[in-house]
Amino acid sequence: MSTGVPRQLAARVDADLARHLQALAPTGLSYSDIVKRAVRLFTSVYTVAVAQGVAEPHEIPVLTAYRYQLPPAWQPPRQGAIDLPLPQSSKESTA
Numbered sequence: 001m002s003t004g005v006p007r008q009l010a011a012r013v014d015a016d017l018a019r020h021l022q023a024l025a026p027t028g029l030s031y032s033d034i035v036k037r038a039v040r041l042f043t044s045v046y047t048v049a050v051a052q053g054v055a056e057p058h059e060i061p062v063l064t065a066y067r068y069q070l071p072p073a074w075q076p077p078r079q080g081a082i083d084l085p086l087p088q089s090s091k092e093s094t095a
Contacts, residue, residue, distance in 0.1 A: 011035075 024034050049061035
């Protein structure tokens with residue numbers, strides 16, 4: 001961790017933050033993980049906007065569009081044998 005960054009942060013939970021946290025509750029993430037992911041996302045938006053010249057370092061960019069990808073859906077383990085047809089030899093296919 002870089003110097004000058006506090007080991008712990010605190011934020012007052014107002015009605016908006018409480019509503020946002022409740023909306024993310026079904027993810028199963030802890031409050032700490034929700035905040036960490038939010039900061040990581042905002043950092044990404046900010047650094048890309050500044051690097052691309054969309055925003056100056058002192059400006060806060062507003063994200064207006066995004067694309068997302070969900071993790072692959074869980075699949076149950078496969079069990080049992082698969083019966084595949086045996087390949088035919090060239091003699092059987094011409095007969």
